[in-house]
Amino acid sequence: MNSTLNMLALAISLYATSALAQTTEQKTRFDQLVALYADAGVVQVPEMVDCTLSDGEQTLCISITTGPAPSNHVTGPYCPSTIESPPEEGGTWFLNDEVVVADGEFIRDLAILFNDDVWQMYDVDTGDVILVDGELGCAVAGDPNSASDYVNYCVECEVSYLDENTSETYVIPLIPVAFEGEAARIGPSPGVGLAFNGVKLDAPAPLELIEGNHTLGLMDACVGHVNPYTGYHYHGLIGCEPQVEAAVPDHEPQVAVAMDGYDIYAALDGSSKDSDLDSCNGHFVYGLGYHYHTDVAGNNQFIGCFAAQYGCALSDSSAVCDASVEERRSGPPPSD
Ligand SMILES: [Zn+2]
Numbered sequence: 001m002n003s004t005l006n007m008l009a010l011a012i013s014l015y016a017t018s019a020l021a022q023t024t025e026q027k028t029r030f031d032q033l034v035a036l037y038a039d040a041g042v043v044q045v046p047e048m049v050d051c052t053l054s055d056g057e058q059t060l061c062i063s064i065t066t067g068p069a070p071s072n073h074v075t076g077p078y079c080p081s082t083i084e085s086p087p088e089e090g091g092t093w094f095l096n097d098e099v100v101v102a103d104g105e106f107i108r109d110l111a112i113l114f115n116d117d118v119w120q121m122y123d124v125d126t127g128d129v130i131l132v133d134g135e136l137g138c139a140v141a142g143d144p145n146s147a148s149d150y151v152n153y154c155v156e157c158e159v160s161y162l163d164e165n166t167s168e169t170y171v172i173p174l175i176p177v178a179f180e181g182e183a184a185r186i187g188p189s190p191g192v193g194l195a196f197n198g199v200k201l202d203a204p205a206p207l208e209l210i211e212g213n214h215t216l217g218l219m220d221a222c223v224g225h226v227n228p229y230t231g232y233h234y235h236g237l238i239g240c241e242p243q244v245e246a247a248v249p250d251h252e253p254q255v256a257v258a259m260d261g262y263d264i265y266a267a268l269d270g271s272s273k274d275s276d277l278d279s280c281n282g283h284f285v286y287g288l289g290y291h292y293h294t295d296v297a298g299n300n301q302f303i304g305c306f307a308a309q310y311g312c313a314l315s316d317s318s319a320v321c322d323a324s325v326e327e328r329r330s331g332p333p334p335s336d
């Protein structure tokens with residue numbers, strides 16, 4: 001009788017910790033992810049948490065909180081200071097589906113490059129680039145409504161100007177759960193995935209909006225830049241991110257985990273571009289299961305869609321993830 005009661009009490013206490021019992025598969029995956037993110041600059045020990053995914057599925061997720069800077073490389077520079085500045089003193093931007101150097105010459109030629117005479121991002125007398133940086137730069141980068149006040153400004157937010165406690169918490173399903181209907185398009189929330197240096201793979205930058213506003217938040221040589229919510233984040237992967245050897249031979253290395261729990265591997269090289277990838281940039285390989293390959297960096301996206309229900313990117317690490325209720329912050333920054 002006593003032992004029955006004890007077991008009942010134990011069952012109730014476990015239930016209180018997590019509404020869902022973890023399977024061996026989930027435990028194995030959790031341990032694997034903890035190891036993959038061991039050097040990611042995590043600011044909190046990864047936890048297994050209950051979560052509600054985008055299509056309403058209740059399951060178990062890993063919760064990983066990372067700080068504002070990559071754990072393995074420096075960030076910047078972004079805006080060149082004058083129209084004479086060489087490439088190494090400037091940043092990068094997207095042009096014609098490629099990542100291009102955004103140096104002084106790029107700023108000088110903006111009106112030509114974008115075929116739009118409104119561009120005039122430098123002082124014609126001095127050649128100095130017109131920029132807003134420091135704390136104000138971070139404020140502008142984080143406030144979409146301020147873009148109209150900074151027409152023809154190069155906006156720059158450095159990690160060093162952010163609150164030192166800036167962090168984002170990624171809540172990712174341990175085992176992917178398929179959608180009932182179609183795969184989900186990539187929206188601004190919760191981003192695409194998380195690299196093993198703690199850097200977010202963000203949703204595509206709204207290039208038409210940004211270029212229409214004539215306010216550029218240039219990226220650095222690693223195709224990343226900073227906003228005050230997430231800190232440094234990528235808009236393309238070109239090898240600055242840590243790469244983990246695939247579990248099968250002759251396959252691209254793993255570079256991230258997507259917010260739906262599937263793994264993301266490096267871009268296929270040109271020769272294998274006409275491969276069997278689906279519209280989400282995913283395919284099935286024996287030994288790896290279903291996974292994505294990131295797009296080439298200039299395409300302003302990592303994957304085409306989510307094949308499974310996604311979790312959350314939270315500004316409050318103690319918040320509970322319910323991705324079925326869109327978490328609305330103040331919207332994506334203009335330079336984002
Ligand atoms: Zn593959």
Ligand SMILES: [Zn+2]
Nearest residue numbers: 202205335336
């Ligand atoms: Zn961005």
